[in-house]
Amino acid sequence: xxxxxxxxxxxxxxxxxxxxxxxxxxxxxxxxxxxxxxxxxxxxxxxxxxxxxxxxxxxxxxxxxxxxxxxxxxxxxxxxxxxxxxxxxxxxxxxxxxxxxxxxxxxxxxxxxxxxxxxxxxxxxxxxxxxxxxxxxxxxxxxxxxxxxxxxxxxxxxxxxxxxxxxxxxxxxxxxxxxxxxxxxxxxxxxxxxxxxxxxxxxxxxxxxxxxxxxxxxxxxxxxxxxxxxxxxxxxxxxxxxxxx
Amino acid sequence: xxxxxxxxxxxxxxxxxxxxxxxxxxxxxxxxxxxxxxxxxxxxxxxxxxxxxxxxxxxxxxxxxxxxxxxxxxxxxxxxxxxxxxxxxxxxxxxxxxxxxxxxxxxxxxxxxxxxxxxxxxxxxxxxxxxxxxxxxxxxxxxxxxxxxxxxxxxxxxxxxxxxxxxxxxxxxxxxxxxxxxxxxxxxxxxxxxxxxxxxxxxxxxxxxxxxxxxxxxxxxxxxxxxxxxxxxxxxxxxxxxxxxxxxxxxxxxxxxxxxxxxxxxxxxxxxxxxxxxxxxxxxxxxxxxxxxxxxxx
Numbered sequence: 150x151x152x153x154x155x156x157x158x159x160x161x162x163x164x165x166x167x168x169x170x171x172x173x174x175x176x177x178x179x180x181x182x183x184x185x186x187x188x189x190x191x192x193x194x195x196x197x198x199x200x201x202x203x204x205x206x207x208x209x210x211x212x213x214x215x216x217x218x219x220x221x222x223x224x225x226x227x228x229x230x231x232x233x234x235x236x237x238x239x240x241x242x243x244x245x246x247x248x249x250x251x252x253x254x255x256x257x258x259x260x261x262x263x264x265x266x267x268x269x270x271x272x273x274x275x276x277x278x279x280x281x282x283x284x285x286x287x288x289x290x291x292x293x294x295x296x297x298x299x300x301x302x303x304x305x306x307x308x309x310x311x312x313x314x315x316x317x318x319x320x321x322x323x324x325x326x327x328x329x330x331x332x333x334x335x336x337x338x339x340x341x342x343x344x345x346x347x348x349x350x351x352x353x354x355x356x357x358x359x360x361x362x363x364x365x366x367x368x369x370x371x372x373x374x375x376x377x378x379x380x381x382x383x384x385x386x387x388x389x390x391x392x393x394x
Numbered sequence: 395x396x397x398x399x400x401x402x403x404x405x406x407x408x409x410x411x412x413x414x415x416x417x418x419x420x421x422x423x424x425x426x427x428x429x430x431x432x433x434x435x436x437x438x439x440x441x442x443x444x445x446x447x448x449x450x451x452x453x454x455x456x457x458x459x460x461x462x463x464x465x466x467x468x469x470x471x472x473x474x475x476x477x478x479x480x481x482x483x484x485x486x487x488x489x490x491x492x493x494x495x496x497x498x499x500x501x502x503x504x505x506x507x508x509x510x511x512x513x514x515x516x517x518x519x520x521x522x523x524x525x526x527x528x529x530x531x532x533x534x535x536x537x538x539x540x541x542x543x544x545x546x547x548x549x550x551x552x553x554x555x556x557x558x559x560x561x562x563x564x565x566x567x568x569x570x571x572x573x574x575x576x577x578x579x580x581x582x583x584x585x586x587x588x589x590x591x592x593x594x595x596x597x598x599x600x601x602x603x604x605x606x607x608x609x610x611x612x613x614x615x616x617x618x619x620x621x622x623x624x625x626x627x628x629x630x631x632x633x634x635x636x637x638x639x640x641x642x643x644x645x646x647x648x649x650x651x652x653x654x655x656x657x658x659x660x661x662x663x664x665x666x667x668x669x670x671x672x673x674x675x676x677x678x679x680x681x682x683x684x685x686x687x688x689x690x691x692x
């Protein structure tokens with residue numbers, strides 16, 4: 150069976166993207182896609198360009214060659230804030246909480262946008278607080294005073310405020326306690342049930358295989374392997390070859 | 395013992411009180427100039443050497459609008475708005491293209507703008523100082539002095555403008571955008587905040603605040619093309635002493651330094667009293683370069 154969803158259902162498509170940081174060539178023609186409501190895992194060793202791929206999709210870095218499409222339309226050179234408004238949520242690797250802003254103010258950065266009614270804002274907040282009750286307790290606390298796990302929850306909740314069609318999740322479980330990891334795992338399922346697509350970059354292979362429908366494996370700035378998640382096991386030779394576990 | 399007693403008896407308490415009032419008045423004006431300067435630095439790492447000229451332009455706009463309408467308050471409002479717009483235009487045309495470049499380029503650019511603005515003012519308005527008539531001339535008795543109410547009003551209005559701005563930063567949607575952008579430009583952008591426009595807006599707000607202080611201070615001194623120089627120098631000292639980019643610190647430092655200068659002028663001439671602010675600057679840079687009013691990093 151081909152692992153591809155029907156082309157018209159592609160929410161995000163990256164086509165032969167080349168990205169540079171200054172003079173260093175980071176992405177060497179990456180192509181991948183994520184269907185509407187689909188959870189896709191992006192695996193690979195450190196430094197193979199996974200985070201750069203997410204930043205390129207988000208418009209934080211613009212590729213020198215290749216295309217990024219969102220819902221079939223080219224968005225390659227759009228600035229990040231326009232992509233956020235189109236419905237791309239970004240949860241970066243280092244979480245990047247606004248440390249001096251309170252939890253509530255962090256959420257308001259995504260909530261206070263054109264065309265939002267008070268009722269709709271409240272609905273989104275209630276939803277986020279239902280998923281992450283600890284954030285409701287700490288709503289008036291500065292973001293920088295939260296624990297690592299709480300900051301991760303805030304980063305995800307903050308992205309949810311944009312009512313995204315897709316969330317780019319960069320190593321959400323890195324450095325978290327096992328209890329927090331399983332909570333993040335649950336929230337991925339909840340988002341998936343809500344119809345939000347996720348492009349998940351992770352080092353945690355078992356979690357990624359469990360949570361995703363499809364997997365891409367990257368090496369040296371390009372996608373080397375692509376398959377259904379169900380077709381891979383943690384001890385698969387492919388995993389050994391590219392991830393060297 | 396008698397000498398200690400003698401020292402305390404020799405302090406001119408009346409003078410001390412008068413200078414406290416003076417120090418607070420100048421401090422509030424300075425705070426109004428410096429808050430724009432520190433905010434612009436905090437959000438885009440731009441050291442704005444044209445800030446004094448925006449202050450000067452504000453004063454001249456005040457002169458022009460006052461002559462046309464006869465209303466001081468309208469002059470205050472319109473001058474601030476016009477200079478805010480000029481500020482926005484300057485930011486878009488000269489600073490936006492330099493985003494992400496070496497800070498030296500923005501220093502040169504803003505320094506260039508300041509020269510152009512000064513010479514434009516000289517060409518347009520001539521070298522003779524203009525006067526802004528204060529909106530009222532009432533006085534009250536402060537010991538042996540007749541103290542103008544207008545000076546008290548300056549302090550109160552500056553405090554009100556800074557207070558309103560603080561509330562806007564704290565609770566307003568755009569205030570949150572500004573604070574988010576100051577902390578993390580990239581993440582703010584990824585949350586849908588149009589960072590480039592936030593930069594422009596902050597520059598415009600800073601310019602408008604400088605212009606407001608120019609109009610408010612106009613009646614106390616003559617308005618001329620070089621009036622920005624003294625103030626911007628002092629504002630820079632305040633911004634460094636208060637901690638670059640730290641709004642509360644700049645306000646505290648404005649009042650602190652102005653009070654010190656005012657007290658020093660009891661014993662030495664006002665021109666010599668200026669030395670105090672430089673001494674504070676040097677001591678700050680030597681012993682606490684992050685700023686006096688910044689909490690010690692943990």
